[in-house]
Amino acid sequence: MLVGRFEIVSAQGRGQYGCVYKALDTQLQTYIAIKVLNSALHNSEQAISSFKNELLLVRQLSHPNIIRVHEYYFDRQLHFITMDWIEGLTLEDKIAEKKLTSQEIIDIVKQLFAGLACADEVGIVHKDLKPDNILIDTESKVYIADFGLAALKNNDNSQSIIGTPYYAAPEYLLQGKVNKSTDLYSLGVIIYQLCCHSMPLRVIVLN
């Protein structure tokens, strides 16, 4: 039992920021998602602090297409965040199935734009938008996950993080520049992938 309240039900997967678990909130009797941060990410007190600051902004985001972040906790030497539990698949899985119709693609993209527009209004940039952190529930509702987690990359161990650069805007990837179009570039790549079943750029050489 974590923080006297959350009971882990099952492990769901491992991403670049940490492991995701399905857990029961015994206080509210509902399922939630718990993301336990990679130990490599929390060696820097400063990175954790900037992550928590970002998270406090993200926690104020209230939009049907953005996964609601509940709380950040530190317990039993684990740094973790709690979020809404979404029963469904990632957009990555959906793309792999190759069953999306044109109308379904339009619906997905519209919802993604709506979520990003809400974040943009309060000046929050995702910085790591990709099909792997977009979820689609059983009623075809789209949710953007992992807002704020990119702040964790700003530490000394960033080299050890394995991420995909395909969706990152070149100026962000090469110079770390973030602006209003950072997420739009990623969404552009996702739209291309949804429509063409391939990536717009096949080879990226990074130093």
Added chain:
Amino acid sequence: MPARITVCYTNQPAVESFLYEESDYRIGRSKECELILEHPTVSRQHATVANLNRVWQLNDESSRNGTRVNGLAISTSTLEDDAIISIGKLDCLFESKSTQQIQAIQNHNNWRLSASKPGIKNITVNLKQNLLSQLQNLIMLTGTQRGGVFLGNTLQSLSVCITQGLSGKDFKLNNFEGSIGAISQCYSKGEPIIAMDITHHQLLSSRQSIELKKISALACIPLTYEGLIIGVIYTDSKMSGKVLTELDLEILTSISLQIETTVQAILLQQSIELLQSQLINSSSFDGNDYNLFKLCH
């Protein structure tokens, strides 16, 4: 099923009580009541609540200001989950809770309280980092959304020390996103201010700007140094239905003391740095003394 009743005072922490099926509860101002509500609109023995055949039932006991359930006046009413009971003008939230849920609430509250106590894990050599970490803890352990530490001997001289989840840029009293009314009261009273559902709060609701900001709960705690107020800690939430309980106040008080100590250390450090620069710039200093000075620091 047992139940939780949360008495939502507008200007003091909410009080939570748990109701168990095997007991009857008298609600009122009298000390003889099982649920004592301290409010002038509450009669000495205002109402009773009891579980009959697995259903919670509320009875008004001929009170002077009446009892309402979800806004409707009642003499007797069954209570559904998430009902708002108004005892006089005091609103209470009624929620059914299983024994397991009550246990989880109590366990989690114990964890929150222990996590708010100062510990070695929180202390780093970087004072500003400490301050950030303490403010983040305060916001997260009380479940508010944003906050800040503001320093100044008076309300007018207030400046931003740190903020979290709140824009601290170009801080001006007239465009502050939070409640200046609460900060102002904190300075005048010199004690913590807690306000909830402030559209009903006597002192804060008169400020139209606050109503527009839709803050549902806030806390403001004075920071003192040698008996004088040197600033405030401010935190609030726009989340509908957010209440700050007595436990939250205990957590706020505990972390505020830690923040106060860190602020005092920062002020002390700034004084030392000022003295150092005065010493270094002093023309009467000779080389030997300067080496000694470096050795001491």
